[in-house]
Amino acid sequence: MTVAEPAGHDRRPDLSGPDALRCTGLRYYFGSTRAVDGVDLEVRPGEVFGLLGPNGAGKTTAIRAITTLLPVPPGMVEVFGHDCARERMAVRRLLGYVPQQLSADSGLTGRENVALFARVFDVPRRERAARVAAALAAVGLTESADRLAGTYSGGMVRRLELAQALVSAPRLLILDEPTIGLDPIARTSVWEHITRVRVATGMTVLVTTHYMDEAEQNCDRVALMHRGRIRAVGSPEELRAGLVRARRSTGAATDGPPTAPTLEDVFRHYAGSGLDGRESTEDGGDFRDVRRTRRTASRVG
Template identity: 75%
Template sequence: MTDSVVECTGLVYRFGTTRAVDGVDFSVAGGEVFGLLGPNGAGKTTTIRAITTLLPVRAGMIRVFGHDAAKEKIAVRRLLGYVPQQLSADAALTGRENVTLFARVYDVPRGERARRVDRALDAVGLAEAAGRMAGTYSGGMVRRLELAQALVSSPRLLILDEPTIGLDPIARTTVWERLGEVRSATGMTVLVTTHSMDEADRYCDRLALMHRGRIRALGTPAGLTSQLDRRTPGARPATLEDVFRHYAGSGLDDDRTGGEFHDVRSTRRTASRLG
């Protein structure tokens, strides 16, 4: 791992009078998989959208590869790929047409588009299905198609917001395997939000656990569980789920309004369509 790719310092974001993000500080090192964990409404998606420049940075500082996300939005966007919670693939287009569309959006040079599109589809295992309409794809294939869309610009930073939501265990594993292969080949940095403790434990190098807009714990999966073990000597070895419960409780008592309520609805719609 190398120097910081993403640096968030004192990030605050409000929806009306509600602080969805309340003084968030963390950094992501080059080449690592960094996970944001937390219950719905914790501020994860708002943080991600600020990093991707989809939301303005009004308070605090975000730097991506040294670029100020508030003042150098275009420079930041050229360096990253983004897979949102909501489905972004067009069912009426073929897999290749979907990825080609994103190549144009990302301003991939015309002379390189066909090669880049083929390479992205091959990287996620969709080369043979590229000529089929995306509407005929399974849920796992759709998620891999969206990964190809994000990879077509050869991003140095890939940001994934709940990338395996609604997928069965085999499809989830396939998505992560493909992602691991791309990382091994390119050294790409990954920032991901997830509710899956298993995914976080297995695939993330470091984690930041968010609750009520703040970072409550930060470290490696093993480091976070060992910290909890030291607090409760004599108990069974802690799991990442235990760490989650310790810092976030049940996640059901969060009475904040606004912010990410629409994200809960969109997450449910996505899970329904992928199921």
């Protein structure tokens, strides 16, 4: 994996070939509870797509269905034209996945953690050492590669998990709350590394986040999800413009110069006060802090 220096956020996705991801009427139930309720979604090759929603919106359930961790009927989810029900192994070979739950082992070094994932993803033996080194370099962990992961800061743990997902050279990278529990500096660092790799490789990124500023700065398009359904889809600019039109049509505009809405304003328009219940921790922390925060996030979202 050769990673070039970032040349800015490339907003020209490759539209050739099948969609990177297509969900058609995606539904999933836990008993009588409908967690995902008829989601239709298309993610274009090469774009960064944000799936936004409050806790309990169904984002993580949808992600688990897309990554084949939850079974769905044929025809509901396709990744680069491969059906997630009929071609599970083919789909898995195309994916890199960073879940909410901690996936790094504190008792292994950074290099050992990434090497383990290289074996899990069946990276050829003769390529493993080079691929592991390249993945660690891509996220800025070369100097720390032979330290135990348990000594890493929260931001370093998240970058290590990103390296684990990148070692198989995925075409679609899926990030479920990639910066939860990190301080603003660590959050920025994680996104800089994601952007660098994406620009260099052209991979597609699907990310869930509660941080509207992250979505606004890094996503080509976003979908707003609430109570298991997609409420709106578009670029941040399109969604902000749509809110301005909606306010005008309902007479909500006030006298004087209009205040330009933010993506958070758009979110509140569709999800009410859902953002108020988000899991927000502005503490960079360490390995134990990340594990504790992930467990909380998993329970509530």
